[in-house]
Amino acid sequence: MLKIKRLVIFISLALLLVYFIVLISNTTFSNNTNDSSSDIDNDDNYSYLNDRYTKQQQLKQIVVDTVKNHNNEITTNRLNSTSSFSISIIIPLYNQLKYIKYTLDSLVTQSISLQQSYTWEVIIVDDFSSEWMAKERLLEIYNEYSTIFTTITLIFNSKNLGLSECRNIGITYSKGIWILPLDADDLIHSEFLEKSLKLLKNKHNNLNNNILVSNMYKFVSESNFQDDKIVGQWNIPKWDSSIIPNRNLLHCSSIFRKSLWEMVGGYSNELWFGWEDWEFWLRSDRTLQNTTGTGLSVDIVGGDNPMFYYRIKPGLHSFCGDEYRLCFAMFQTVNPHLYAVDDIILAHRYISTRGKLIRQPIQKRIKQFPNLPILYFWMGLIEFHSFSNLKVSKEHFENALKLNLNSNHDWQFMLQYSLVLKETRNGYFQSKSQLDQLFDKYSHINLKHNFNKFY
Known part of the structure; x- marks a missing residue:
């Protein structure tokens, strides 16, 4: 009987203890809720995210500052002048040495020469290539083409940074009003630059929303482009801002103003898997809509005739x-x-x-x-x-x-x-x-x- 009484007393005390614990917890929760609600109404107060972190601790990555911190090695025959070029051609490179000369040759054969009123430059950005004697071989290629191009630059990254940052590095160093990204294994038609620059001149405006693009041939070849190597074609669809969040409407080698790149903060380094060009077009379009009320405006160079040649490598899957x-x-x-x-x-x-x-x-x-x-x-x-x-x-x-x-x-x-x-x-x-x-x-x-x- 005594044991039963002791058990009843023990259970009663335990229940009483649980009651006080719940009461204290509810009071604490109520106080925390009231404190946090005052924080969340203040946009300058980040304590509702995490008390340890303050706004001053947050870091903002600025493209130009990041590029300057890479300590890249630069070789160029470009004169140290403040004059700008009509267009800068940015060529990111990583272990594509067997293709790069075909890409450069497609620039050599352009119908518009550097001596004409339109001026352009070539900037190659090597992303710390790991191929055998890559740096030495690239310097040989640079020396060969520097006798052809009066404005060619070769930049060596001190570490591997990815395609987006290579483009950002090249564009940061560039002096062109317009930018043409061109991958190190792709080619352009011999009249592409001439037709593009004349079309831009006829627009008579300096708007950031102008984009030039050409239809695209896909080809399979270990050497130069040939008609019998064509395996597909992409005709650029009509630009539609409502579609771009769910479908890419432009390829990577589309011409845009450098000032647009500066406005939107460059190519994103977040997309490690690719699609950096799609994200750039999407962000550019929405930024322009928010600031000017007008999104991107796209013109096709060459009409129905593709003037951009995209190389397909057998056995490689994205x-x-x-x-x-x-x-x-x-x-x-x-x-x-x-x-x-x-x-x-x-x-x-x-x-x-x-x-x-x-x-x-x-x-x-x-x-x-x-x-x-x-x-x-x-x-x-x-x-x-x-x-x-x-x-x-x-x-x-x-x-x-x-x-x-x-x-x-x-x-x-x-x-x-x-x-x-x-x-x-x-x-x-x-x-x-x-x-x-x-x-x-x-x-x-x-x-x-x-x-x-x-x-």
Whole structure:
């Protein structure tokens, strides 16, 4: 009987203790909610993201400053003058030495010479090529063509940086009013520059929205372009700003003003898998619409006749050709404000499942560009969902929040960070508080409704 009484007393005390713990927790949660709600209304206060990070700690990657910090080696026969050229041809190069001379030869045969009223320059950017004696062989090629081109420059990257940054480096160094990106294995028709520059002259304006592009032949050859090597053709569709978020309408070798590149901040280094040209056209179009009310304006050079020749290499497959859905999911998260909220959440979920495939290339990209928040965001997704690595995932999301200066990313970064917090020890109430604030702040895009459809 005595044992039963003691057991009843023990249970009563235990229940009383649980009651006080719940009461204290609810009081703390209420106080946290009230404090955070005052923070979220102030755009200059980032404490609702993470108390440890302040706005002053955030880093903004500026293209020109980044390029200057690469300490590249430059060889050029270009005179040190302040005069500009009509057009700068930017040729990124990585282990394409057996093709580069064919590309340069397509410039040698241009119908418009450097001595005419239109002036142009060639800038080759080698992305730390690993082929045998690559640097020595490139210098030989430079010496050969410097006797033909009076304005040719060869830039050696001190480390591998990727296609986007090679273009940014070349354009930063360029003095052309107009820019033509040309990959080191592709070719252009002998009249392409002449027709392009005359068309630009006839426009009689200096608008940033002008784009020139040619229809494209796809060809398979280990040497020069020949008609019997053609395997396909891409006719450029009519430009439509409403389509560009979901379909690329221009190829990479389209001519644009350097001032447009400066306006939008250059090519993005976020897209390690490719599509950097598509993202550049999309961002350019939306930036122009927001600043001038008019998007890109595209003209076709050469009419129906293709004047750009794109080399296909047998046996090589593009990552996005095999993993289109994954690439498009990451592409959407780079510009989330251009897509429906539920599409972005679906993109998060799909990226989360492909960790084994993309973990290593994203880690490599972070080493190249450690200040890009979207890279840490992707790592947070895959570490949490693909590898159940809660601690590492939380650290990646915190890095993304710390580095982020783009308000378009706020809700997606904070949403996934809150879900990770929910799984941490003592993180449930903090997660709930942050989600409630997030849903209130983004009620205009029905974030809570879309969230509840998936979680």
